[in-house]
Every structure is written in structure tokens, then in C-alpha cells.
């Protein structure tokens with residue numbers, strides 16, 4: 054069973070990182086592009102009928118600093134970005150105001166942002182035609198309950214495009230850390246098959262499912278660890294992230310060097326992609 058996140062701490066941490074986040078979120082950007090392409094392909098194919106090719110309301114769950122808002126807003130009559138971190142909502146609003154088209158749409162309330170917990174959305178039943186969520190649902194304390202909540206707010210026939218972090222992520226960092234600590238250095242995550250079962254139990258039809266490995270490359274370990282921290286991935290479920298002594302850190306650096314390639318030091322993420330329908 055997965056342990057629980059302290060949601061106030063998660064929100065605080067993402068608020069602190071909100072304005073620096075985009076510079077460190079290479080994997081998030083790769084994943085967002087892949088998920089947006091799946092969404093565009095879905096719109097172009099038979100998955101979606103002409104009547105809802107442009108969503109009435111498109112929910113961007115865990116929208117972060119609004120990196121995907123412009124592209125998503127183009128697909129919807131009403132775009133709604135939701136995030137638990139006040140700083141992320143603020144950053145999303147600020148960066149949207151820099152875009153002429155979004156500024157106008159914020160003014161006429163067809164683009165909006167809301168600070169809310171994805172597990173308790175202040176939205177009505179069947180109120181959302183489409184849902185996009187890039188690398189946010191891994192922060193759920195109760196994925197099964199979250200999926201019931203998403204099922205509740207999606208309109209019948211509504212589609213969702215979701216990506217998440219799976220087990221065996223942040224390698225080889227996670228395994229090396231485990232060698233030095235008496236506990237895991239990173240959080241356990243569900244497998245792709247666990248998510249698939251939960252999606253089906255919640256009532257969704259699973260239209261597409263895929264596991265992919267994405268890698269970020271770093272010139273040194275300090276930069277690599279900083280990137281994990283900047284995107285909040287070092288937030289522990291039940292305890293503070295443990296610190297290594299300077300001797301352990303040197304040894305850790307030495308071990309990590311064995312993984313260096315001409316691209317630098319790797320950090321692998323296992324990501325799950327789901328296209329589902331209510």
C-alpha cells in the first residue's frame with residue numbers, strides 16, 4: 054500500500070518552486086508533448102466524434118505554471134487549470150497574461166485557474182468534456198478515489214489523457230541512494246498494470262495505455278539532484294528526504310560516474326500514458 058503525502062507540504066513545496074520549475078522540467082516537457090500529441094491524434098481519429106472535437110470544458114489537472122495552457126485553451130471553449138499549489142496557480146495566471154489571446158480569454162472567463170485538490174474537485178457531476186493531466190496524478194494519496202472523482206466530473210463519453218510516474222523511476226539514482234540509506238531514497242509508485250486495473254474498476258474504458266522510459270542528462274550529480282528537488286520529486290510520502298553525509302555523497306558521486314555516457318549522467322523516468330473514456 055502507498056503511504057500518504059502531506060498535501061499542505063506538497064502544495065508549499067510546489068509553490069516555492071513555481072517560477073523556477075519550467076527551467077528544470079525537461080522530462081515534464083517531453084511527456085507533455087507526447088500526451089498533447091496523443092490528444093491531437095485522438096481528435097483527428099475516430100476516437101472523438103465531430104460534435105465534441107472541441108471541448109466545451111477542458112480540465113488541465115495539476116496544471117503547474119501553465120506550460121500547456123495556451124495549446125490546450127485552443128482546443129476548448131472553456132479551459133480550466135487546476136492545481137493544489139497557490140504559487141503554481143499564480144505562475145500560470147501570470148504567464149497566461151503574457152499571451153495576448155489568453156489575456157483576452159481570462160478577461161471573458163473562458164480561461165481560468167483554480168487552486169484545488171484533484172481528489173476533491175469543486176466541480177459538478179458530468180461538468181467536464183475533456184481532461185488532460187501531465188505528471189500530476191502520482192501525487193494522489195488515493196489513486197482509486199481520485200479516479201472515482203475524475204469519473205464523477207467527466208461527462209458521459211468524455212475523454213481523459215493522463216500521464217504519470219510509474220514504479221522503477223528515477224534510476225539509477227534511486228537504487229544508488231538505497232545502497233546508502235536504510236530506507237528508499239524516492240517514493241514507491243504504482244505499476245502500469247495497477248493503474249490499468251484501477252481505471253477499469255472506476256468504470257473507465259481504457260482506449261490506450263503505454264509505458265515509456267524518458268531520460269534527462271546532467272553534467273554532474275549536484276545538478277541532477279537539484280533537478281529532482283526543483284520539480285518536487287524528492288518530496289517524501291511519510292518522512293523528510295534523508296541527507297547523505299559528505300563521505301556518503303562522495304561515494305555516491307563515484308558510483309554514479311559508472312553510468313556516465315557521452316550525454317552525461319542519466320536520470321531515467323518510467324512514465325505511464327493513458328487515454329480513457331467515461
Ligand SMILES: C[S@@+](CC[C@H](N)C(=O)[O-])C[C@H]1O[C@@H](n2cnc3c(N)ncnc32)[C@H](O)[C@@H]1O
Pocket residue numbers: 060063064067078081082085114115116117118120121135136137138141169170171172186187188189192193284
Ligand atoms: C510535476 S508538476 C506537473 C505540472 C504540469 N502539468 C506540467 O506538465 O509541467 C505536478 C503538479 O501537480 C500539482 N499537484 C500535486 N498534488 C496535487 C493535488 N492533490 N491536486 C492538484 N494538483 C496537485 C503540483 O502542485 C504540481 O504543480
